[in-house]
Amino acid sequence: MKIKTKLTLGVGLLFLLIILLSLVSGGYILMLKADTNNILKANYNSLNYSRKMLLSLDEETEDKTAEKRFRTNLRLQNKNITEPGENELTQRLNDHVAEMNNTSKNREHFRKLIRQDILQIMQLNMTAIQRKSQLADQSSNDALFWIFLTGSSCFIIAFVLLVQLPKNIAKPIKELTNSIRQIASRNYKQRVAFEGHSEFGDLAKSFNSMAEKLDEYNSTQLAEVLNEKKRIETLINNMNDPVIGLDEQGKIMFVNNEAIHILNLSKSELMGAAAKELALSNDLMRTLLRDLPTETSPQKTANAITILNNGKEQYFEKELITIATTHTEESEQQSIGNVIILRNVTSFKELEFAKTNFMATISHELKTPISSIKMSLQLLERKDVGAVNEEQMNLINSIREDNERLLKITGELLNLTQLETGNIKLYMQSSDPYQIINYAVEAVKKEAEHFGVRIQILTEKNLPNLSADTDKTQWVLINLLVNAIHYSPAGETVTISLKESGSQLRFEIKDQGDGIADEYTSRIFDRYFQVPGISKPGTGLGLAICKEFIEAQGGTIGVESSCGQGSTFFFVLDL
Numbered sequence: 001m002k003i004k005t006k007l008t009l010g011v012g013l014l015f016l017l018i019i020l021l022s023l024v025s026g027g028y029i030l031m032l033k034a035d036t037n038n039i040l041k042a043n044y045n046s047l048n049y050s051r052k053m054l055l056s057l058d059e060e061t062e063d064k065t066a067e068k069r070f071r072t073n074l075r076l077q078n079k080n081i082t083e084p085g086e087n088e089l090t091q092r093l094n095d096h097v098a099e100m101n102n103t104s105k106n107r108e109h110f111r112k113l114i115r116q117d118i119l120q121i122m123q124l125n126m127t128a129i130q131r132k133s134q135l136a137d138q139s140s141n142d143a144l145f146w147i148f149l150t151g152s153s154c155f156i157i158a159f160v161l162l163v164q165l166p167k168n169i170a171k172p173i174k175e176l177t178n179s180i181r182q183i184a185s186r187n188y189k190q191r192v193a194f195e196g197h198s199e200f201g202d203l204a205k206s207f208n209s210m211a212e213k214l215d216e217y218n219s220t221q222l223a224e225v226l227n228e229k230k231r232i233e234t235l236i237n238n239m240n241d242p243v244i245g246l247d248e249q250g251k252i253m254f255v256n257n258e259a260i261h262i263l264n265l266s267k268s269e270l271m272g273a274a275a276k277e278l279a280l281s282n283d284l285m286r287t288l289l290r291d292l293p294t295e296t297s298p299q300k301t302a303n304a305i306t307i308l309n310n311g312k313e314q315y316f317e318k319e320l321i322t323i324a325t326t327h328t329e330e331s332e333q334q335s336i337g338n339v340i341i342l343r344n345v346t347s348f349k350e351l352e353f354a355k356t357n358f359m360a361t362i363s364h365e366l367k368t369p370i371s372s373i374k375m376s377l378q379l380l381e382r383k384d385v386g387a388v389n390e391e392q393m394n395l396i397n398s399i400r401e402d403n404e405r406l407l408k409i410t411g412e413l414l415n416l417t418q419l420e421t422g423n424i425k426l427y428m429q430s431s432d433p434y435q436i437i438n439y440a441v442e443a444v445k446k447e448a449e450h451f452g453v454r455i456q457i458l459t460e461k462n463l464p465n466l467s468a469d470t471d472k473t474q475w476v477l478i479n480l481l482v483n484a485i486h487y488s489p490a491g492e493t494v495t496i497s498l499k500e501s502g503s504q505l506r507f508e509i510k511d512q513g514d515g516i517a518d519e520y521t522s523r524i525f526d527r528y529f530q531v532p533g534i535s536k537p538g539t540g541l542g543l544a545i546c547k548e549f550i551e552a553q554g555g556t557i558g559v560e561s562s563c564g565q566g567s568t569f570f571f572v573l574d575l
């Protein structure tokens with residue numbers, strides 16, 4: 001049944017009950033009123049007339065008005081015959097009254113008879129009143145019974161309606177609300193069962209069909225997700241690089257075969273285990289968890305780590321990635337775990353070692369013949385060896401320049417091989433910064449003259465000594481000065497300045513050259529990097545070696561430059 005019909009019927013029934021109760025009560029009240037009226041009209045009036053007639057009869061002798069009143073009341077009584085036998089009695093009273101009026105004697109006798117008649121009429125009416133009163137009593141009892149019966153029925157029915165009707169409407173709504181909550185918490189198997197053709201029935205049908213569709217959609221989505229998961233698992237498992245996935249609590253979510261192999265643990269020992277607990281007994285895990293990214297620095301690539309695998313040393317580059325997601329209706333990203341990827345760089349490392357060894361051998365081997373060429377050139381320049389003409393002198397100069405360049409390159413390559421093999425040896429000592437600057441300026445003097453560049457020294461006075469490797473710092477300064485001279489237009493000035501900043505000394509080499517475009521400033525300290533489009537000869541190694549030398553001494557190196565504004569290279573070392 002529809003809710004609307006239910007409400008109409010419920011309210012209608014209540015309405016009918018009210019009408020029924022009103023009718024029953026009204027009917028009985030009217031009946032009782034009729035009974036009272038009847039008694040009043042039929043019997044009370046007769047008693048009243050009779051009483052007045054008796055009073056008039058007693059007064060008749062003295063007063064004529066009494067007689068008149070008697071007649072009036074007798075007339076009224078004649079009109080108010082209501083009880084069986086009353087007519088005869090009244091008739092007899094009329095007769096006796098007439099007889100008394102027609103005779104002048106024996107009036108007292110008639111008066112007695114008349115009194116008897118009146119008393120009989122009174123007696124008759126009083127008996128009738130008693131009877132009718134009993135009847136009215138009975139009627140009022142009946143009325144009470146029926147009104148009580150109807151009232152009680154109405155109350156029971158209204159009470160049932162009061163309890164049942166809201167329950168009837170609210171129950172399905174509650175059930176529906178619960179079902180919607182179930183669906184919201186992804187229980188797509190939830191159904192509602194409202195029978196009948198009410199609005200709730202229709203609603204239930206729509207709800208169930210919606211839940212069914214969601215269930216179907218969820219199953220297909222789930223299947224797709226499971227397939228996707230399998231695909232990713234296969235992919236990760238077939239990767240040659242070890243991969244370990246951690247959830248936000250640091251528990252291992254996935255681990256591929258390579259990772260299982262190098263960690264030397266079984267899959268069951270790893271899956272679901274807290275990585276930090278494993279790290280207590282597994283050295284490699286401890287190394288892997290080091291530098292785990294935080295939310296502020298989500299991605300980190302650490303230096304290569306060496307792992308003994310199958311009795312062979314292997315090199316891996318560790319990459320730590322934070323998996324971050326943005327939840328629905330949220331703007332901030334939340335970390336939901338980390339992935340540790342170990343890139344096997346053994347083959348590259350081996351190639352690098354081979355290349356470094358090769359470079360070291362070549363540069364070492366080349367150094368001796370180049371030095372002997374240099375010596376031979378110096379001999380050739382001496383007058384006592386023999387006179388050389390101008391053309392020959394030019395050739396000798398050109399050979400000397402090329403030889404210098406070769407010597408520089410082999411020197412740089414040797415330095416580089418030292419760095420790459422980790423054989424860099426520092427001789428830290430108390431070094432005089434003024435001496436370092438003077439030495440470097442002296443070393444590049446000729447170069448500066450050759451390029452027509454002036455060198456200006458601006459240093460703060462009485463600066464303390466540095467704790468540094470003097471030779472390497474001089475090498476760095478010379479390198480930066482040579483670059484500044486090479487990249488400055490002729491006639492310009494290269495300025496060297498030295499200042500104290502905190503517990504450090506800052507060396508600055510400022511030139512008036514073309515400067516370096518922003519996109520290259522971060523790369524010029526990379527090995528073999530040369531700014532594209534620059535035709536000056538070079539290896540792209542100088543700045544890379546400078547960086548290694550300065551950082552090895554615990555200092556920092558950098559550049560401030562922009563296109564057309566000149567460059568300022570600086571390095572900072574501790575006192």
Ligand code: ADP
Binds near residue numbers: 511539
């Ligand atoms: P190179 O031996 O080729 O000079 P460097 O490592 O010394 O190698 O320098 C790397 C690159 O940085 C150079 O190729 C050059 O383009 C740029 N560079 C270095 N110093 C300066 C400078 N003072 N002004 C402009 N560019 C410079």
